[in-house]
Amino acid sequence: MVGVVEEQYKISDPQVLKVVAHPLRVRLLGLLRADGPATASELARKVGESSGSTSYHLRELFKYGFIEEDDEQRDGRERRWRPRHRYTSWDAVEMTATAEGREAVRIMHLRQVEFVGRVMEEFDLADWPREWVDVSGMSDHMLHLPPDALREFHDKAEALLRDVVARYADDPEAKLVHVWMGSVPRTRQEDR
Template sequence: MEEQYRISDPRVLKAVAHPLRVRLLGLLRMDGPATASELARKVGESSGSTSYHLRELFKFGFVEEDDEQRDGRERRWRSRHRYTSWNAAEMAATPEGREAVHIMHLRQIELVGRVLERFDLDEWPREWVDVAGMSDHLRTLPPAALREFHEGAARLLDELTDRYQGHPDARTVHVWLGAAPRPEDL
């Protein structure tokens, strides 16, 4: 699996921004190869629907058939990349690009909501409850400082991932990092 898929075409970003496609791609990245039927059961859709959306993801280069794990008659699909990235400033050069980035931001927010909605505090030990969740910081920063923050956080996350690889208490966690200028009317 390649590390990242860097998108520069707004049409490709819009293709993956479909709510079901985002979920299917996320499941393939996190859980590994699966058939359309297996994914349909996980997301509560028909296998015909998941099959169609997997073919669309294939058409745009997000997934591929997993020939190593064929499942009889049904195709097994796997993600081609660990994550997807794009340059929002480049995308914002066209109305179609701005729309694609906006839609993708909404999909990311939906994921955050789904994950936190399903995080049941009663099901996790205190150690996890103490460190899980979100915080909201308001700071006055120029764009250069925000870029430095994002890059530093990414380096720290990579360092911690390497340091704690194989730790018995380690679990797959969602880590979100987001920032946007505060609207004057908020």
């Protein structure tokens, strides 16, 4: 991504996580990360909001360090914005040490699930050639694992992703793709 200052923004303040967990803000930040710099008006058209609304939420993202002005691509009177980080992260154990932190993480998880749903609703298999249809989709596994095994899985999956991204970086057939990974322990009825 051109112009991104840092790889990640690691949040430790629940208030800052709540700022980005706002439904419109998280969409705006995602669009800037995926599509590159844009003005409030351009983003407003993409999300079906007024430019006044997107402008306000972009200023909030700027205030908390998620985005910055893109001086390289000025658009006359209107500011162009770009992301400062490739992705946002937080330490779940640290963040959930307080009720406020638990609520912020819960809200962010819900936003992530909403995003996955929106992407899958918009994904039409008829729009893609056979080779993309063959590798697209989701899987669902119900496994019996301890926390250490799940940590090992996450670490190895992240390492594998970094490896394949590096190896295929210059492939002309590469496209921007969504890759999700999530896991939570299942609460059984008898455990409640």
